[in-house]
Amino acid sequence: MNTEASEKLRARAARHAALADPTRLRIVDLLTLGDFSPTELQDELGMSSNLLSHHLRALEEAGLATRHRSEADKRRSYLRLAAGALEGLVPGVEHSAGSVLFVCTRNSARSQLAAALWRQVSDIPSASAGTHPADRIARGAIETARRHGLDLPDRPPSGLDLPALEDGLVVTVCDNAHEELAGRGDVHWSVPDPLRLGTAQAFDAAFEDLAQRISGLVPRVLAKY
Structure with a gap:
């Protein structure tokens, strides 16, 4: 397996690993609909801020989600699905x-x-x-x-x-x-x-x-x- 193919396989594996957790899978399902602030996700999922932060960090590290500051309230951030986040989760052209x-x-x-x-x-x-x-x-x-x-x-x-x-x-x-x-x-x-x-x-x-x-x-x- 060449280096490029190996890196793509590792990236796919990391995303699959992140999505193996039901909470993180639910978060990604929500992000396919639109952007959410951590507070909104916390309310939607009914979990503590510390636990939610752990899940969001795992999604960001796997390249599944990104966050940006609100243009209205700079203290607020929004999570969104990363570009191409779901690509490669199923096998591609072979x-x-x-x-x-x-x-x-x-x-x-x-x-x-x-x-x-x-x-x-x-x-x-x-x-x-x-x-x-x-x-x-x-x-x-x-x-x-x-x-x-x-x-x-x-x-x-x-x-x-x-x-x-x-x-x-x-x-x-x-x-x-x-x-x-x-x-x-x-x-x-x-x-x-x-x-x-x-x-x-x-x-x-x-x-x-x-x-x-x-x-x-x-x-x-x-x-x-």
């Missing part, structure tokens, strides 16, 4: 990719749904493939896509082109494919195979799992041109 390839074993359900879901929310091209492709897309996947208003292209499952593993971001969406590729993928999602049960509920559960994971991954992937 990948740049010219394309995204979703891989499962049969390329008949999970990887097909994942690629179609990705196309709804990102301009980065997506495709899907299977390590051992089936003859056709599973009927349950087609019906699930229809129920959720998802455009699932009517094309036969595709085999995995091994050189494609080097070209873009590879996301395995089943354990069999992940283990067969022996870690050659970039990201792995252990999504249960809906074909095992074959019910509408199983396919819907896979769809919702993939949709949630994709919504979390999209902000962390930048297009590479």
Whole structure:
């Protein structure tokens, strides 16, 4: 890990540590709404001035809050949320990719749904493939896509082109494919195979799992041109 990345990680850790206390988390919640004087915070939280001072000092040292003097009464100060205080509390961009390839074993359900879901929310091209492709897309996947208003292209499952593993971001969406590729993928999602049960509920559960994971991954992937 380079020095810059290490420093950013330490800064994130310090902010997480400061927010691990319920009182300090409550103070930050209040500061997202506006500025408060220590006296106002003391009244809001119902605590002694000494204890409040301890919490405010911890927030300031972690870079979460700043204070400034009142223009009206110079004896009063106001706390505000520091600029960018909440940035980096969740993971940031981790990948740049010219394309995204979703891989499962049969390329008949999970990887097909994942690629179609990705196309709804990102301009980065997506495709899907299977390590051992089936003859056709599973009927349950087609019906699930229809129920959720998802455009699932009517094309036969595709085999995995091994050189494609080097070209873009590879996301395995089943354990069999992940283990067969022996870690050659970039990201792995252990999504249960809906074909095992074959019910509408199983396919819907896979769809919702993939949709949630994709919504979390999209902000962390930048297009590479």
